[in-house]
Amino acid sequence: MSVIVFAENWDGKFKKSTFEAVSYANEIAKQLSTSTTALVIGNVSEEDMKSLGKYGAGKVLNVKNDRLNTLAAQAYGNIVAEAAQKEVATVIVISNTYTGKNIAGRIAARLKAGLVAGATALPSATAPFTVRKKCFSGKGLTDVVITSDQKVLALTPNAFRVISGEGTASLEAFVPALKDSDLKTSVKEVKKTSGKIALTEAELVVSAGRGLKGPENWGMIEELANLLGAATACSKPVADIGWRPHHEHVGQTGITIGPNLYIAIGISGAIQHLAGVSSSKVIVVINSDPEAPFFKAADYGVVGDAFEVVPRLIEAVKTFKTSHH
């Protein structure tokens, strides 16, 4: 018995969500009195792979194959499933990133294992195996019982803290059975959104809505975001009328995020918008309407005209940064 975790990498580097997933897997391994094995597909340095031991991985299985440096969902799913069988894993943990969303269902179907996609906490019980996740786009929570022997958990990024200590993982090369028919998809090109912090992994997010009155007024939003090292986001109406790109739209039908800090400027806080941001740890709302529903979901509120408040906030952040460095 063991717990296996797919340790995702991006161009050979792990990210915070990987360490969260390994930490989460290892906490489950402790609940089950077993050990944690990490699976790495791609070219990651030996040093980085060994360092997964800090988060609880005793062993790292590494699949090196130049055909697998980019995602091929069918091949990746098969490999994770095969590694799970080899390690006699009862729990398979992945991150619910875009890669995770591509492979979770495949792994679960291949192993006939129940899947909780978007787990937000450790299992509250292991018999029956019960895991909490969000439902209704963050408007509710549900406890899901998995009844199969093997379980697949896709952990929501930013929902579980990284737990690090001492330790070095041992490395083992893993050569899975790979067929040409597993590689019916191939990546032709990667289009990076230039120089910006990706919204889904941002710890700080500055977001604005119709209160900004026009796309030409986003300069101050971007300035504030740059100062804070934050990603920019927007509300649905603003994306729909083309003031901002769709990939910035957070909300029930946009991206769901859970940053440490979400600053909402000129967004009234419709229920669909709140659904997408309700897992933010701290919410600041700046709105000229004291009755805006968003204040009910906020930790800090400022009633005022964005065109006066935001420049003042920018100055205050600048002052703060000079005095703290």
Place this chain on the structure above:
Amino acid sequence: MKFLVCISQVPDTTTKITFIEGKALNAAGVQFIINPYDEIALTRALELKEALGGTVTVIHVGTVGTEPTIRKALAIGADEAIRINAEPEDAFFVASQIAEVVKKNPFDVILTGRESIDYNSGQVAGMLAEMLDLPSVCVVTKIDISGTEVTLEREIDGGKEVVSCSLPFVASAQKGLSEPRIPNMRGIMSARTKPLQITEPSSGTKLTASVSYAMPPAKQACKMVAADKMNELVELLHQEAKVI
């Protein structure tokens, strides 16, 4: 070309969600709609059909009460519908049911939404692809088909990835893939007579069950900061909230 679009029925996005004693969704007064991401998938299937020829079939796992939602999909433009007569309680069960239908009656393009907005899992596309031994690409904002070459764009952290794929395939739709259409009167009228086939479920395994529900923890009261005291706000975020 044969297109299959898997649709689920969800509470309208404006619904205020409550639960009955933490055991089930309180459906009183809730208006149900086609899952918005499924509608995006459906519209793209219709666009591709208009360009390439073929038929668009929608498939849904649900009991008789969901038929208005299926008729809505037909009104938007689907040619025919299949309803598998069962409660869609578990993604593995739903995917197995759809896979059984597709095994007997293959499709070239199978689309789902990226997730349903009720359970937000997005499991069915990958499961279905695995059960049918087909390639899959999830959370896509573009699908173009030229001959037997399929080009998709999928969302990745901080950008997009262009993926090529062979037919047949499974993909899940993200916002931006298409602009949903509002059914016109002709569509609504013709939807009434379009074929809706009802099949009984094959015996299927369920691997998960939602056993209880809760509301998200309530927020503390909002702390108000005067509009001319932004230094104070920054200090609060630093000292008290510890987020900057």
